[in-house]
Amino acid sequence: MFLDIVLISSSIAVILSDVRHRRISNVIILVIGVTCILMSVKNHLLSLHFYQSISVLLFGLILFRFGILAAGDSKLLAVYSIVIDPSYFQLSLILTGIIGGILATVILIRKKISDNKPDDGVPYGIPIVISGLMGIYLSKLS
Numbered sequence: 193m194f195l196d197i198v199l200i201s202s203s204i205a206v207i208l209s210d211v212r213h214r215r216i217s218n219v220i221i222l223v224i225g226v227t228c229i230l231m232s233v234k235n236h237l238l239s240l241h242f243y244q245s246i247s248v249l250l251f252g253l254i255l256f257r258f259g260i261l262a263a264g265d266s267k268l269l270a271v272y273s274i275v276i277d278p279s280y281f282q283l284s285l286i287l288t289g290i291i292g293g294i295l296a297t298v299i300l301i302r303k304k305i306s307d308n309k310p311d312d313g314v315p316y317g318i319p320i321v322i323s324g325l326m327g328i329y330l331s332k333l334s
Contacts, residue, residue, distance in 0.1 A: 202227065284323040
């Protein structure tokens, strides 16, 4: 229960930081990563999926290099993917894309209505947190 509270609290901190500053702290990502690993050790239903996480991180860094995705978003998705069961990982990615698309549309509409808003990009930490927590929850159930 304690690890769940730490995971949810740090995930909320990610959302707040990403919305306010469009940055995700490496310290918060480290807390989430350690929490995910400890959850896996404590809860024998969760397995560690380091290859999946490393693949996500490498692909995310390529996207970062081309300016498509921020480095913090890539690292955040990688630490969540440490404990997301591979059978739910694709669903988590699809959900991230759907929520991100909705969020981007809302931001675009809001920007069109109010021209004085600067273009700060999309806080993609929000959809990553939502889908990551959902993927972890589903992984715990299976």
